[in-house]
C-alpha cells in the first residue's frame with residue numbers, strides 16, 4: 001500500500017507517525033513536504049461549492065478571478081490574491097502514471113500551497129494534523145475520505161432523492177399558480193421531491209411568503225404533499241441584505257471586521273449582502289426558529305444556500321476560528337431541521353461534512369456551456385455555466401462516501417438553452433456518476449420525445465463504475481469527460497486589459513444592479529413568450 005516515494009520526501013513537521021491505513025500523519029501549524037522532483041500538475045481544491053476545483057498546470061499561475069466585488073462568492077477571499085497554486089484543506093501533485101501525492105488536512109481552517117518543489121500546509125489558527133499519502137489517485141482520495149469520515153462524520157440519508165427544482169427555468173419569477181400548474185403537469189414523472197427555489201420570500205432575511213404566494217408556504221407544501229411528493233424549499237438563512245427588516249432590527253447580529261465594519265458577503269439580487277454571526281446566541285436562536293418554522297410549514301427537503309457567508313473572516317461575538325464558528329451554526333441548523341433531507345449549497349466543503357445529507361459540489365449549470373466573458377475576460381470558473389459545473393463537480397466526486405454529491409440539474413429540453421445534444425448528455429452522465437439527479441425542465445417546454453427521455457432517465461439506475469480520473473463505465477458504456485473539462489488557455493495581453501475594464505465595471509454596484517435587472521427582464525420575456 002505504501003508508495004516508496006514516501007521515503008524520498010523531505011518532511012518538516014512537529015511530529016510524524018505512520019497512518020493506520022497507509023501513508024503518514026503529520027502534526028503542525030505549518031508542515032512542508034519536499035518533493036524529489038518539480039511537479040507539473042497540481043490539484044487545486046476550491047473553498048466552497050462554487051469555487052474552482054481542478055487539476056491545473058503547476059507552473060502557470062492563475063490570475064486573480066474577477067470581479068473583486070464577488071470574491072466572497074467565488075473563492076476564499078483570504079487567499080484570493082495568492083498566485084501560487086493553492087487550495088483549501090488539501091492539495092495533490094501528479095507523480096506519474098496515474099499516481100499522485102496528497103497533502104490533506106484532517107482539521108478545519110487549513111490551506112495547502114505549492115512552492116516549486118515543496119507542498120506546504122498551514123493552519124490559520126492553532127495547529128492540527130495532516131495526511132500524506134502517495135499512490136493511485138482514486139485510492140489515495142478514498143483513504144483520505146475514510147479519515148475525514150472518522151473526524152467529521154457522514155450524511156445520514158440513505159438514498160439521494162430525485163428532485164424537480166424551480167430555479168433553472170423560472171429563476172426568481174415563480175408564483176403559486178404557475179408552480180401548481182407545473183406540479184400537475186409532472187404527472188407520472190418519477191420525482192421524489194418538488195423543490196421551490198429562490199423567489200417565494202419577502203426578502204433575503206425576511207423568510208415569509210411574498211404576495212405571489214397567497215396560500216402561504218404551508219398551503220404550497222400541502223398541495224405538493226397531496227401529489228405524493230416531498231415538499232422542498234430553498235433559503236439563504238445566513239444572508240441579510242440592507243433592504244430587509246432583519247437588517248434594520250438586528251444590526252448587532254451581523255458579522256463585522258475588527259474595525260466594526262460589516263463584512264461583505266458579495267453582491268447579488270442587485271444588492272450588497274451581509275451575514276449573520278453564527279456565534280451570536282440570539283442569531284443562533286433565530287436560525288433554529290426559522291428552521292422549525294419551515295419544517296412546521298411541511299417542508300421535509302431543505303436547500304440552504306450561500307452558506308459560505310457564515311465562514312468569512314471577521315470578528316465574532318464568541319472568538320472562535322471562522323470555520324469552527326460556521327460549523328457550530330450549522331450544527332444548530334441541523335438539529336432544528338430534525339429528520340428533513342438537508343442539502344447545502346454555496347457551502348464551505350469540509351466544515352459542512354457530517355452535518356448535511358447532500359452537498360452542491362460545483363457552480364451552477366446554465367443554459368449555455370461556456371462563455372468567452374467568464375473564461376477569457378474574467379478568468380472566473382465559478383460563474384454559472386455548464387462546463388464550469390461539470391469540471392468542478394467531477395473533481396469532487398471522491399466525497400461520495402461522506403455526502404450525496406449534487407452536481408446541479410440536468411437538461412432534457414432543447415428549448416431555452418444553447419446546449420448541444422452532446423453537452424446535455426454529458427450533464428446527464430455527470431448526474432449518473434454523481435448519483436444525485438435533478439432537473440428544472442418545465443413539462444410544457446418538453447417535446448414528447450424529450451419527456452420520454454427524462455422519464456426513462458429518472459426511472460432507471462444504470463451501474464456506474466469509475467475507471468479513471470475522468471473516465472466511467474455507465475451501464476456498460478465508456479464515458480470520458482476529459483476532453484470537456486480542460487481549463488482554457490490563459491488570456492493574452494489585450495484580453496487581460498479588457499478583463500481589467502470589465503472586471504472593474506462589474507465591481508461597481510450600479511452596473512451590477514443594471515445587469516441584474518436586465519437578467520430579470522430576460523427571464524420575464526422568455527416566460528411571456530413560452531408559457532409554462
Ligand code: 9PG
Nearest residue numbers: 073167197198234268305345364383384
Ligand atoms: C438562487 C440560486 C439557486 C442556485 C444556487 C445559487 O453570482 N453568482 O456567482 C451566483 C452563483 C450561484 C447562484 C447565484 C449567483 O446560485 O447555486 O442553485 O438556488 O442561488 O438564487
